[in-house]
Amino acid sequence: MTIVLTPYWTNGVQKLKLAPQRMPLLFSPSQWIPIRRTAVKPKRGLVPPILDESVHALRCLNQLRSKDKSIEKYIYLSALKDQDPNMFYKLCLENMSEITPVIYTPTVGDACLQYSHIYRRPEGLFVSIKDKGNIREVINNWPRIDEARISVVTDGSRILGLGDLGVNGMPISIGKLSLYIAGAGIRPQSTVPICLDLGTNTQKYLDDPLYLGLRQKRVSDKEMTEFMDEFMHEMSAAFPKLMIQFEDFSTDNAFKYLERYRNKYAVFNDDIQGTGAVVLSGFLNAAKLSSAASGQPLSSHRILFFGAGSAGVGVAQQLMSFFTLQGLSKEEARRRIWLVDSQGLVYNARGRLAEHKKYFSRDDYNGAPMTDLVEIIKHVQPTALLGLSTITGAFTPEVIQTMASINARPILFPLSNPIRLSECSFADAVQYTNGSVLFASGSPFPEQQFRGTTLYPGQGNNMYIFPGLGLAAILGRVSSVTDSMVEASSLGLADSLNDEEHAQGLLYPRIERIREISGQIAKAVIRAAQREGVDRNESLRGLNDVDLLKLIREKMWTPQ
Numbered sequence: 001m002t003i004v005l006t007p008y009w010t011n012g013v014q015k016l017k018l019a020p021q022r023m024p025l026l027f028s029p030s031q032w033i034p035i036r037r038t039a040v041k042p043k044r045g046l047v048p049p050i051l052d053e054s055v056h057a058l059r060c061l062n063q064l065r066s067k068d069k070s071i072e073k074y075i076y077l078s079a080l081k082d083q084d085p086n087m088f089y090k091l092c093l094e095n096m097s098e099i100t101p102v103i104y105t106p107t108v109g110d111a112c113l114q115y116s117h118i119y120r121r122p123e124g125l126f127v128s129i130k131d132k133g134n135i136r137e138v139i140n141n142w143p144r145i146d147e148a149r150i151s152v153v154t155d156g157s158r159i160l161g162l163g164d165l166g167v168n169g170m171p172i173s174i175g176k177l178s179l180y181i182a183g184a185g186i187r188p189q190s191t192v193p194i195c196l197d198l199g200t201n202t203q204k205y206l207d208d209p210l211y212l213g214l215r216q217k218r219v220s221d222k223e224m225t226e227f228m229d230e231f232m233h234e235m236s237a238a239f240p241k242l243m244i245q246f247e248d249f250s251t252d253n254a255f256k257y258l259e260r261y262r263n264k265y266a267v268f269n270d271d272i273q274g275t276g277a278v279v280l281s282g283f284l285n286a287a288k289l290s291s292a293a294s295g296q297p298l299s300s301h302r303i304l305f306f307g308a309g310s311a312g313v314g315v316a317q318q319l320m321s322f323f324t325l326q327g328l329s330k331e332e333a334r335r336r337i338w339l340v341d342s343q344g345l346v347y348n349a350r351g352r353l354a355e356h357k358k359y360f361s362r363d364d365y366n367g368a369p370m371t372d373l374v375e376i377i378k379h380v381q382p383t384a385l386l387g388l389s390t391i392t393g394a395f396t397p398e399v400i401q402t403m404a405s406i407n408a409r410p411i412l413f414p415l416s417n418p419i420r421l422s423e424c425s426f427a428d429a430v431q432y433t434n435g436s437v438l439f440a441s442g443s444p445f446p447e448q449q450f451r452g453t454t455l456y457p458g459q460g461n462n463m464y465i466f467p468g469l470g471l472a473a474i475l476g477r478v479s480s481v482t483d484s485m486v487e488a489s490s491l492g493l494a495d496s497l498n499d500e501e502h503a504q505g506l507l508y509p510r511i512e513r514i515r516e517i518s519g520q521i522a523k524a525v526i527r528a529a530q531r532e533g534v535d536r537n538e539s540l541r542g543l544n545d546v547d548l549l550k551l552i553r554e555k556m557w558t559p560q
């Protein structure tokens, strides 16, 4: 027994008391000795007489399926990951389409909302504003510094479309890294989920006695930047081989910190670049089908973005490559894109604009503000409507019908997450376009029967991109993540559809093939890194494509 200062709550105010306590477990057992624990053969008598691995997998699956609520499934799987990581990842790999929506979008959104209430064991690293000046010390507490290769870092300020969740954002970092492991075979012990606690502006959490984060509003921009500079410096000093994925920072900060660090460290922003790349990939496949139906060239597509936050503008920037790949200049590509924000069509004559919207702001419209989406569609005549607004149902039946009235095969991508914030459902998109829609959403929707055929929705979620991109960054030991590497990930994904998927009109490959796809993406990204000279693993340079792909596959970790 030791005497420790224990925090407790009274009337919403945190106080400390001296109390006897057993030595706290600093990390859960799985954080100390992940995976290896199950690799050791247990002594006779310490496990049931018959514990067949495949039967046990079925047992776990049955336990999972016996839970009614998705959040209960999430809690069950979190416990399984902690107790038996090999079995957890085996189940993930063998049941990708069933398990991904539980450990990731959309259920991870609920897990974040409820994190402080469902919390059981520590997982990941928490770095708070109170650690400013001493961040090195906190980072050095991570138990597997030498093995660390990939970290997902969030500050919880814009989790999915759910807003500022503060330290409750931790499950998003955990969920993304589970997909790195399942989807690209990154070794579990190489992953570092991080949640930065810089306060929260969500009063509900500040008032919640169970909230796990600091009881304070978010710090000023200046203080945050000082903190981030120190954090990034210490991360690169402690983990020289680490690649960092920024996740779910609020719009301005997402752009700001990507620009600030992208040429200095190996970082990328999943919401700007990952989402951009996955949408470009689906768009490439959709545009081919749409142009085949309309007889119009690929270069004539016109894209309307509903939502102009970090994800919207990030995707718009990435989709410029769609046009430049068709031979258009950058300026011509820019002019094929229109943005709509909360005040309607974004155009210069409207007045002051946020910095990140300026590039796509139109100079060819000077009329009155245009706020009605149907009116905007009639004005712009887009071939594609992309939603990144987190406004549920913003693509009303009338909006969808208007898109169908001007396009033989309209492209509709309601990309907001989680599912309940989607701009429209797949069922509505099918119904109001008479089955002609080319559809991808951020969260998963069920397939639809339409006039005797099964129609499949695409899931334009960055989960297709980041595992392969991260794997390439690790294997290539890249010094930074360049635009061409991100573009290569997108083209690698677009090219990965097999014959059956083409025949079914899919825009993205089946998620069950994620490892194969991640391998192909990683190969394309490593080649791009080599062309740009940001790769530091010289041994990969002499390999031909077949051998490079073989090596990538061999490097992937698989559950035993």
Ligand SMILES: O=C([O-])CC(=O)C(=O)O
Pocket: 105, 159, 160, 161, 248, 270, 271, 416, 417, 442, 461, 462
């Ligand atoms: O996490 C997801 O499903 C996709 C994503 O990055 C976001 O919506 O912020």
Ligand SMILES: [Mg+2]
Pocket: 160, 247, 248, 270, 271
């Ligand atoms: Mg995100």
